């Protein structure tokens with residue numbers, strides 16, 4: 617059933633490695649058929665290049681499997697929490713893309729620094745608070761979704777205007793009107809995270825080079841005791 621929906625989600629998941637957003641299987645994409653209340657999502661742990669149409673798992677909004685032999689992504693409950701709370705979104709992406717995840721690990725919002733950001737996100741992309749021990753030890757993926765929805769509510773951010781979030785110590789979740797748009801937003805998020813980090817570094821362009829002794833130590837260790845590591849040449 618819902619073969620077109622599964623095909624859309626299959627193709628969207630295969631875009632993640634194509635755009636360099638994932639290593640191994642560190643990412644997943646879903647899309648919802650709002651009329652039927654059915655979500656199609658990547659199966660857990662399946663490499664993208666092995667992914668087939670019949671591997672895509674269909675669930676209802678309570679997480680009950682409607683069709684599929686494989687386990688749904690471990691992040692299913694987080695995806696479902698978005699679909700249950702935000703009626704305009706149609707597709708969700710989760711990755712551990714390097715630059716966005718770096719901001720999430722640093723607990724930093726992704727500030728709006730330029731037009732590339734502004735074309736997609738109407739203001740800073742928020743980083744959530746740290747989750748409590750109880751939340752982490754509970755239904756972690758469901759609690760992750762609740763923390764995200766709470767963050768947007770508390771800060772008065774419209775998820776339709778800022779279709780992305782950085783989960784503290786974890787990584788980005790991104791959404792859109794459908795899976796393909798959510799993937800596009802994920803690519804842009806990663807790009808602006810890279811620009812943001814570079815701009816931040818440029819702002820602090822007085823940053824000192826590493827200590828010579830440390831450079832010597834490392835270079836010498838790699839190139840042998842008599843390696844030439846003076847200035848010049």
Ligand SMILES: O=C(CO)[C@@H](O)[C@H](O)COP(=O)(O)O
Pocket residue numbers: 641642643644658659660661662688689690691710
């Ligand atoms: O965030 C995580 C793990 O930390 C997950 O997103 C995995 O990286 C992908 O899990 P599956 O979708 O394969 O279950």
